């Protein structure tokens with residue numbers, strides 16, 4: 001493809017993406033051009049056009065290009081799984097600190113999807129043992145693939161297929177875990193989302209009960225039981241609900257409950273320390 005053709009295809013696509021309401025037109029154009037308009041391939045323009053048309057239908061960019069960058073890892077993704085968000089890397093940075101996760105400690109990544117948080121933590125802290133817990137079969141396929149793909153830069157990573165709403169799902173980890181982290185489904189059906197999330201990500205990855213907090217409530221109970229005294233919990237949640245999440249954590253089991261911002265400056269990450277005493281709920 002000549003430079004002139006590339007330029008005109010890009011300019012036409014810019015207008016279409018802008019009209020479709022895509023928010024990062026230049027960033028998406030760069031990714032689509034790199035993936036689909038590589039010089040020298042005769043069908044490049046047709047493939048680029050098809051990709052732009054999908055993006056105009058608000059299919060997530062990751063589903064179109066088949067991968068998403070997350071905290072230094074290129075993760076394979078596709079339709080049927082949640083595309084990791086760069087904003088969640090703030091949670092990983094907190095989790096990877098040795099004040100949060102001691103040397104050679106153990107961590108659970110609940111609702112791990114394609115493995116973003118768990119694998120990124122393992123890359124930053126290969127001394128730790130990380131277990132990724134996920135329910136969905138399609139996610140588990142991607143999770144296993146991503147784990148194998150990045151094996152050379154990871155520490156010990158295990159995958160535990162489990163439904164967190166089932167009794168006894170984390171019985172193997174009771175009272176021994178140094179860190180529990182989760183980016184679970186947390187959106188209430190009343191919240192209006194962009195089509196990338198409301199239409200094209202799996203519903204079970206986005207919504208959780210009438211107020212969005214059903215799975216977070218369950219994770220608070222599970223984390224209280226799984227963590228050792230002094231262990232840490234980190235939760236990603238809706239930017240409108242930090243107070244509700246902190247309230248769920250108040251009680252005998254957690255202390256030092258704090259909310260901080262993700263990389264976009266939104267108050268979406270709440271962390272807490274397991275008390276040295278107290279119940280499991």
Ligand SMILES: C[S@@+](CC[C@H](N)C(=O)[O-])C[C@H]1O[C@@H](n2cnc3c(N)ncnc32)[C@H](O)[C@@H]1O
Pocket residue numbers: 082083084085088110111112113114115116117133134135136139162163164165182183184185204205206215
């Ligand atoms: C918002 S996505 C997050 C994925 C990943 N943690 C990330 O940050 O990219 C939530 C994930 O929770 C999983 N999930 C939903 N309900 C679950 C349950 N009851 N037990 C285990 N995983 C569940 C979904 O399949 C989905 O992969």
